[in-house]
Amino acid sequence: MKLLITKHIEIDMGHRVPNHKSKCRNLHGHRYKIEVGVDDVVITTPGTSDEGMVIDFGDVKKLMMDIIDEKYDHGFVMYHQDEFADIFDRLLLKGQRIIFVPFIPTAENLAKHWFDLLEAPLKYLKINLHHVKVWETPTSTATFTKHDKRSGKIDTSQKKLI
Numbered sequence: 001m002k003l004l005i006t007k008h009i010e011i012d013m014g015h016r017v018p019n020h021k022s023k024c025r026n027l028h029g030h031r032y033k034i035e036v037g038v039d040d041v042v043i044t045t046p047g048t049s050d051e052g053m054v055i056d057f058g059d060v061k062k063l064m065m066d067i068i069d070e071k072y073d074h075g076f077v078m079y080h081q082d083e084f085a086d087i088f089d090r091l092l093l094k095g096q097r098i099i100f101v102p103f104i105p106t107a108e109n110l111a112k113h114w115f116d117l118l119e120a121p122l123k124y125l126k127i128n129l130h131h132v133k134v135w136e137t138p139t140s141t142a143t144f145t146k147h148d149k150r151s152g153k154i155d156t157s158q159k160k161l162i
């Protein structure tokens, strides 16, 4: 039997969207909710700790805490080509939790980023990562799935900008 299980954590993090047409270009923060979905077969080995589970929820949470919470919670994520990057570099040297990333830190890009970070350690546990879903606000989400990974880069050149 194969099925999908999910686990979520929440973190507080700051960001800014440098080219945004409105207020998102300001330094600000969100309480992010991050959901990881794992779809795999249910373990049937009798007498094992994980019998009847895809993976222990606690093991998924530990990975999420080690890889996401530990590095990003109460931090500020910043595009490394942001015009303010040098200021934030100074803050980093002063011990502030600044995380430079090679992309504009939107919920969409963060979902893909965290998918990429979690995929290998889960694969090491022989567990199949299905998706990472990020709530930037209680009503706004972005989901990156393994199917998005397979389809490769999405051509956005024809997308109409508003």
Ligand SMILES: [Zn+2]
Residues within 6 Å of the ligand: 015, 024, 028, 029, 030, 136
């Ligand atoms: Zn924001």
